[in-house]
Amino acid sequence: MDYVVENIYLLVIVTLISVLQNAFFAQKVEKEGKAHNTHASAFERVSCANRNCMDAYPTFLAVMWCAGLCLRQAPAAFAGIVYLVVRQKYFVGYMGQTSQSTPGFLFGKRVLFFLLLMCIVGIFNYLLTRYFGSDYKEYVETITNAASALLLIP
Amino acid sequence: MDYVVENIYLLVIVTLISVLQNAFFAQKVEKEGKAHNTHASAFERVSCANRNCMDAYPTFLAVMWCAGLCLRQAPAAFAGIVYLVVRQKYFVGYMGQTSQSTPGFLFGKRVLFFLLLMCIVGIFNYLLTRYFGSDYKEYVETITNAASALLLIP
Amino acid sequence: MDYVVENIYLLVIVTLISVLQNAFFAQKVEKEGKAHNTHASAFERVSCANRNCMDAYPTFLAVMWCAGLCLRQAPAAFAGIVYLVVRQKYFVGYMGQTSQSTPGFLFGKRVLFFLLLMCIVGIFNYLLTRYFGSDYKEYVETITNAASALLLIP
Numbered sequence: 001m002d003y004v005v006e007n008i009y010l011l012v013i014v015t016l017i018s019v020l021q022n023a024f025f026a027q028k029v030e031k032e033g034k035a036h037n038t039h040a041s042a043f044e045r046v047s048c049a050n051r052n053c054m055d056a057y058p059t060f061l062a063v064m065w066c067a068g069l070c071l072r073q074a075p076a077a078f079a080g081i082v083y084l085v086v087r088q089k090y091f092v093g094y095m096g097q098t099s100q101s102t103p104g105f106l107f108g109k110r111v112l113f114f115l116l117l118m119c120i121v122g123i124f125n126y127l128l129t130r131y132f133g134s135d136y137k138e139y140v141e142t143i144t145n146a147a148s149a150l151l152l153i154p
Numbered sequence: 155m156d157y158v159v160e161n162i163y164l165l166v167i168v169t170l171i172s173v174l175q176n177a178f179f180a181q182k183v184e185k186e187g188k189a190h191n192t193h194a195s196a197f198e199r200v201s202c203a204n205r206n207c208m209d210a211y212p213t214f215l216a217v218m219w220c221a222g223l224c225l226r227q228a229p230a231a232f233a234g235i236v237y238l239v240v241r242q243k244y245f246v247g248y249m250g251q252t253s254q255s256t257p258g259f260l261f262g263k264r265v266l267f268f269l270l271l272m273c274i275v276g277i278f279n280y281l282l283t284r285y286f287g288s289d290y291k292e293y294v295e296t297i298t299n300a301a302s303a304l305l306l307i308p
Numbered sequence: 309m310d311y312v313v314e315n316i317y318l319l320v321i322v323t324l325i326s327v328l329q330n331a332f333f334a335q336k337v338e339k340e341g342k343a344h345n346t347h348a349s350a351f352e353r354v355s356c357a358n359r360n361c362m363d364a365y366p367t368f369l370a371v372m373w374c375a376g377l378c379l380r381q382a383p384a385a386f387a388g389i390v391y392l393v394v395r396q397k398y399f400v401g402y403m404g405q406t407s408q409s410t411p412g413f414l415f416g417k418r419v420l421f422f423l424l425l426m427c428i429v430g431i432f433n434y435l436l437t438r439y440f441g442s443d444y445k446e447y448v449e450t451i452t453n454a455a456s457a458l459l460l461i462p
Contacts, residue, residue, distance in 0.1 A: 010385035011376040015369065018392055022365070025399060029351075029358045043186040051185045051209070055359070057176070058212045058366045061169065068165040077164035084172055091179060204337045205363070211330070212366045215323065222319040229370075231318035238326055245333055 005070055005126045012066045016119055022059050023112075042095075049094035053087055056108070063115040070122030072141050075148040076115060082151045083111040114151060118144060160284075163277055166220045170273055176213050196249075203248035207241055210262070217269040224276030226295050229302040230269060235288075236305045237265040268305060274296060313378055313434045320374045324427055327420075330367050331376055350403075357402035364416070371423040378379060378430030380449050383456040384423060390459045391419040424458060 005012075060083060068076035090107040125140055214237060222230035244261040279294055368391060376384035397434075398415040433448055 006383060008376065010381045011388070011414055014372065014385045014388035014392070018365070018388070021361070021392055021396065025358045025361055027405070028399075040195045043183075046182050050179045051205075051359075053179055054209045054212075055362045057172070058362075058369060061172070061212060061216055062369055064168065065165055068162065073161060073164045077168045078167035080165070080172070080369050084175055088175065091182075094189070095182070097395075153196070200336050204333045205359075206364045207333055208330070208366075211326070215326075215366060215370055218322065219319055222316065227315060227318045231322045234319070234322035235431070238322070238329055242329065245336075249336070 005122070006130075008069065009123055009126055010121060011071055012119060015062050015066055016116065016123075019059050019063055019112075019116060026056070027104045038109060046095050049091050052094075052107075056112075060108075060112065060115075061113055063119065067118035069120065070126065071118050071144060075144045076118060077117050078148050079111050079118075079151060083108045083115075086111060111151060114147070160203060162223065163280055164234055166224055166277060169216050170270065170277075173213050173217055173270060180210070189262065191247075200249050203245050206248075206261075207245060210266075214262075214266065214269075217266055221269045221272035221276065224280065225272050225298060229298045230272060232302050233265050233269050233272075233305060237262045237269075240265060256261075265305060268301070313430070314438075316377065317382055317431055317434055320378060320427060320431060323370050324424065324431075326369050327371055328425060331420075334364070353355060354403050354440050357399050360402075360415075361399060364420075368416075368420065368423075371420055371427065375423045375426035375430065378434065383451060383452045384426060386456050387419050387423050387426075387459060391416045391423075394419060422455070 060080075063085075064076055064080045086108040115120070121140055121144070214234075218230055218234045218237075221233070240262040275294055275298070368388075372384055372388045372391075375387070394416040429448055429452070
């Protein structure tokens, strides 16, 4: 697997920076949109929920794949499943809403943050192995597996 | 190629589930948006067509790459080309529309379904090979190549 | 690395065609949207800037990864960084705008074009190596590294 990481680690780093930038953009939208929600028709609500989900989709895919390729696929896939469950609840909640207030623009922040952390740890681990020769991957993977269970806590 | 599949098959499975979820979301939008289309300006139409295409774009990329990596690239690339042709027709048709009714929200369902099926077959084939040792990949690839020709039938 | 390219080059070619199609769609929107901008609230502006960035995001990711996998990761990652800087300036500029005219729909065209060119060169190089046996990769990589510095010129 290290052979793979060697050939993509710069790309992964840029992808991570772009993900952070996406988060910055999304937070701006979230902040501005606070007092914005008015009475919306069913179509507008479902369309808005779909657009919010689709806006975050490439970010999610990028982070999950990078985490899976750089560190280990099992916890990344597990976090992906958790994210999908969160997204489902978000979408259904958005549709069912009939009052003025709709759920915010962002969702699944914790899962995405966990995946982002996995990427960073994987990259750091690779760089450490390359330049210092010491390999913490074993320990890191054990910790990651344990940490991914924490995602289940609501 | 099996070495590659071994390292990503869990990620591919989660990606497939997320694609199915996207399809569920899109169908909700499609259903709600039926009687919604009103007179729209040229800018609104082209912007809407672009947004619909862009919404489906990450899904398409994910399914095509998973299908190509898990099973075989030639039929996946061919299905990708067919999808691009369908998309082009959809976009041009959307722009040219001057009456009230615009084409639906979804397009290229058959091609995406075919690519999804390719992924599932590839994953199943990998799991069968791993746990039972029998390899149906040869047969599966022959069938896939033949089936991809069926996509040309309108 | 050639082993990798062998298994994905058809997928990369389809991805490139889809990127060109995306550019075609985006240009249509750009053309129609010229005289469209009206007084917009802060939320509408930030939401619009975010959507424009997100629309282009999968295209950017696809091109950067293809360029990095097919040719070389260092210039691709550098061009990616340049793109992120351009995007940041675009987003901030969009938000700060209080007059009627907002920046256009498209941005970072030059960087994406450079990455696209890298992909095409990488694919051509692979096909040349495969069918003619001559390998220009060394020369191509030197030129690419030099050319990526040109992106810094505004």
